[in-house]
Amino acid sequence: MAMELLPDLVRLGGAVILAAAVLQAAALVAAGWRRTVAEDRRRHFALELLRQRVAQATARTAAEARRIESQWQGYRKFRVERRVAEVDDVASLYLVPNDGGPVASYMPGQYLTLQLRMPDQPRPIIRCYSLSERPNGADYRITVKRIVPREGGKPGLVSGFLYDHTAEGDIIDVKAPAGRFYLDPDDNRPVVLVGGGIGITPLIAMLNAIVAADDGREVWLFYGVRNSAGHVMREHLREVVARHPNIRQRIAYSDPTPDCRQGVDYDLKGHVTIDLLRQELPSNNFAFYVCGPSEMMRSLPAGLRRWGVPTTDIHFEAFGPASVKAASGAAETGDQPGVHHAVTFARAGTTVDWTPAVPTLLDLAERNDIAIESGCRAGHCGTCATVLKDGDIEYLDEPAALAETGSCLVCVAVPRSDVVLDA
Numbered sequence: 001m002a003m004e005l006l007p008d009l010v011r012l013g014g015a016v017i018l019a020a021a022v023l024q025a026a027a028l029v030a031a032g033w034r035r036t037v038a039e040d041r042r043r044h045f046a047l048e049l050l051r052q053r054v055a056q057a058t059a060r061t062a063a064e065a066r067r068i069e070s071q072w073q074g075y076r077k078f079r080v081e082r083r084v085a086e087v088d089d090v091a092s093l094y095l096v097p098n099d100g101g102p103v104a105s106y107m108p109g110q111y112l113t114l115q116l117r118m119p120d121q122p123r124p125i126i127r128c129y130s131l132s133e134r135p136n137g138a139d140y141r142i143t144v145k146r147i148v149p150r151e152g153g154k155p156g157l158v159s160g161f162l163y164d165h166t167a168e169g170d171i172i173d174v175k176a177p178a179g180r181f182y183l184d185p186d187d188n189r190p191v192v193l194v195g196g197g198i199g200i201t202p203l204i205a206m207l208n209a210i211v212a213a214d215d216g217r218e219v220w221l222f223y224g225v226r227n228s229a230g231h232v233m234r235e236h237l238r239e240v241v242a243r244h245p246n247i248r249q250r251i252a253y254s255d256p257t258p259d260c261r262q263g264v265d266y267d268l269k270g271h272v273t274i275d276l277l278r279q280e281l282p283s284n285n286f287a288f289y290v291c292g293p294s295e296m297m298r299s300l301p302a303g304l305r306r307w308g309v310p311t312t313d314i315h316f317e318a319f320g321p322a323s324v325k326a327a328s329g330a331a332e333t334g335d336q337p338g339v340h341h342a343v344t345f346a347r348a349g350t351t352v353d354w355t356p357a358v359p360t361l362l363d364l365a366e367r368n369d370i371a372i373e374s375g376c377r378a379g380h381c382g383t384c385a386t387v388l389k390d391g392d393i394e395y396l397d398e399p400a401a402l403a404e405t406g407s408c409l410v411c412v413a414v415p416r417s418d419v420v421l422d423a
C-alpha cells in the first residue's frame with residue numbers, strides 16, 4: 001500500500017515543490033516589478049522636480065533680464081494717472097510713463113527717486129519714495145505722508161508739495177526703481193515684515209507680492225502706528241489676513257484715541273518692540289524685513305541680532321538721516337572723545353575739524369556754509385556724490401546708490417582719516 005502510494009506522494013511532493021517554486025518566482029517577479037515601478041516613480045518625480053526647477057530658474061532669469069532691459073538711465077517723465085486719499089496726511093499716487101512705453105519691473109520693496117520742480121525752489125528737489133504696490137507691469141504706486149510741522153519744526157518740502165499740490169495729469173521726473181531692500185525671490189522661507197508709520201509702504205508691496213505668488217509661506221506682519229487716523233490701508237490688510245490663513249498680523253497703536261477699538265482696529269497698545277516679536281513668534285527662524293521711524297530702527301535690528309538672528313536674515317530700510325544713523329548704531333557710538341579729523345573742502349579753500357558729534361560729512365559741509373547738492377540724505381539717490389581727493393571715509397550704512405570710483409556719498413559718510421573733498 002505504502003509502495004503504491006509512493007508515486008502519488010512523489011508526484012504530490014513534486015507538485016508542491018513546483019508550486020512553491022512557481023509562487024516564489026512569481027513573488028520575486030512581483031517584488032522586482034514593484035521595485036521597478038517604485039524606482040520608475042522615484043526617477044519620474046526626480047526628473048519632474050528637476051524640470052520644474054529648471055523652468056523656474058529660466059523664468060526667473062528671463063524676468064530678471066526683462067527687468068534690467070526695461071530700466072532706463074537718468075530721469076523719465078511719468079504722469080500722475082490717479083491720486084487716492086488714504087488716511088490723514090497720506091495719499092497714494094499712481095504713475096504711468098508719459099511716453100506710453102512699458103514700466104520697468106522691480107523687486108517688491110524697492111523705491112523710486114523723484115525729481116520735482118517746485119515754484120519757490122531755484123533748483124529741482126530730489127526725494128525717494130518706496131513703491132507701495134507689487135510689480136503689475138502697468139503702473140507704479142507711491143504712498144506719501146505729508147510731514148506736518150510739530151513744535152516749530154519745518155513742514156515737509158516735497159511731501160507737502162506732493163500731497164497738497166500734485167494732481168492727476170501732472171508730470172514728474174522719475175529715476176528707475178532701485179534699492180537693496182527687497183523680498184528675495186529665491187528665498188521662500190517664512191518672513192516677518194515689520195513696519196512703523198509710513199515705513200509700512202515697502203512692506204505692503206512685499207506682502208502683496210507674496211499674496212500673488214500664493215506659495216502658502218508663513219508670513220507675520222507687525223505694524224506699529226499711532227492710531228487709526230494713520231493706519232494706512234487698514235481694510236486691504238484686514239482682507240488679506242482674512243483670506244490667507246498663512247498670513248498673520250499684529251497691529252500696535254502707540255496712542256489709541258477713544259474711537260479706536262482694541263481687538264478690531266488694533267491688537268495691542270504700545271510699540272512694536274523686540275520683546276513683542278519674541279513673545280509672538282514661534283521662533284527666530286525667519287527672514288526679517290524692517291522699515292520704520294528712527295526709534296524702531298535703533299532698537300529692532302540690534303534686538304534681532306541679540307536674539308541670534310543671523311545678520312543675513314535682517315533686512316532694513318531707513319527713510320531718512322535719523323533712521324540711517326539709528327539702524328547703523330551710529331547714534332550709540334557718536335560720542336568718542338579724542339577722535340577728530342581735518343576735512344578740507346578744496347574748492348571752498350576751507351579746512352575744518354570733524355568730530356563724531358557731527359553726524360555726516362554733508363552736515364559738516366552745511367554747518368560751514370559749503371553747498372553740496374543733496375536729495376534723500378540716506379544714501380539712496382546719489383545726488384550728493386562728491387569726489388574724495390584724499391583720505392578714507394566710512395559709511396554709516398552701505399549706500400544703495402553707487403558712487404563712482406573716487407567719489408563718496410557724503411550724506412552717509414564720516415571721515416576715517418584727514419580727508420580732502422572736491423567741494
Ligand SMILES: Cc1cc2nc3c(=O)[nH]c(=O)nc-3n(C[C@H](O)[C@H](O)[C@H](O)COP(=O)(O)OP(=O)(O)OC[C@H]3O[C@@H](n4cnc5c(N)ncnc54)[C@H](O)[C@@H]3O)c2cc1C
Binds near residue numbers: 127128156380
Ligand atoms: C528709500 C526711501 C524710501 C522712502 N519711502 C517713502 C514713502 O514710501 N513714503 C513717504 O512718505 N516717505 C518716504 N521716504 C521719505 C521721503 O523721501 C522724504 O524724506 C519725506 O517725504 C520728507 O521729505 P520732505 O521734503 O517733505 O521733508 P524735508 O523738507 O526734507 O524735511 C522737513 C522736516 O521733516 C523732517 N523729516 C524729513 N524726513 C522725515 C521723515 N521721513 N519722517 C519724519 N520727519 C522727517 C526733517 O528733519 C525736517 O525737519 C522715503 C525715503 C527713502 C530714503
